[in-house]
Amino acid sequence: MEYSFLKIESKDGICIMKVSAPKSLNALNSTILKEIDDFVSNLDKSVRVLIITGDGEKAFVAGADIAEMANLNEQQGYEFSKLGALAFRRIETLEIPVIAAVNGFCLGGGCELAMACDIRIASNKAKFGQPEVGLGITPGFSGTYRLAKLVGQGYAKEMIFTGKVIKADEALRIGLVNAVYEPEELMDKAMEMAQTIKEKAPLALQYAKECINESYDLYADGAIEMENKDFGRCFATEDQKEGMAAFLEKRKPNFVGK
């Protein structure tokens, strides 16, 4: 599929997906949501780490497209919300790690997109918020659920109820992002992290991601049992044999994802 609003660069197992709608600060319309869904659903198996960012210096994504949403009826609102929620859930459950490199306004649906990624790093120009209630709507792409998980109910409720926009240092303080960099450093740092992750065993990464994701929704006993099972599954892989042999032989491992 040709994409009108996504720019894709892929090299040596690291793929960068840029949301690109410069006239509206990369706001998410239904076409972009469908493109993201299609792209993530058909991601090449050779990709080991995905980086998501926004095109241009000003915005990661400034939210869902307000112009498109303005005249939706209840059914259409539900369908729009479902479109984004499903695409973002696909990102969250991708087998590979996903890093959001947040380069500017990261509001509403943009913040929800970043939160669907596994790790967020930001430029010191980034600004975060869930301003939906000021538009007469609730966050619609799973923001209520993911923000509370990430920063706790207190900060999530404050951000969602007040609609306030916070700067990168505040996002760092409350745990919404992992690190903050100068804007010109951001993509290099994202690549550096992706490179570090890429060198690790793919199946072990996949199982670890699954365990972390799933354990939020399971009781402790179930979560511990799941981790035990996935730990066991690792011992059926070539990568486990290779990783441990490489350690014992004092060399770098060569992981093949089997």
Ligand code: DAK
């Ligand atoms: N949608 C559409 N266009 C947008 C946009 C957006 N979210 N954000 C910015 N733009 C457009 C502006 O209209 C402007 O277009 P022109 O006037 O040039 O044609 C252009 O981008 C540049 O924006 P500004 O001129 O406003 O630039 P400033 O630097 O002055 O301000 C800003 C930047 C990001 C502070 C400001 O643009 C702003 O406040 N934007 C809106 C941010 C926002 O409220 N985002 C949250 C959107 S609501 C649901 C489904 C989904 C959702 C909720 C419910 N269900 C169906 C239940 C999700 C909702 C959202 O994400």
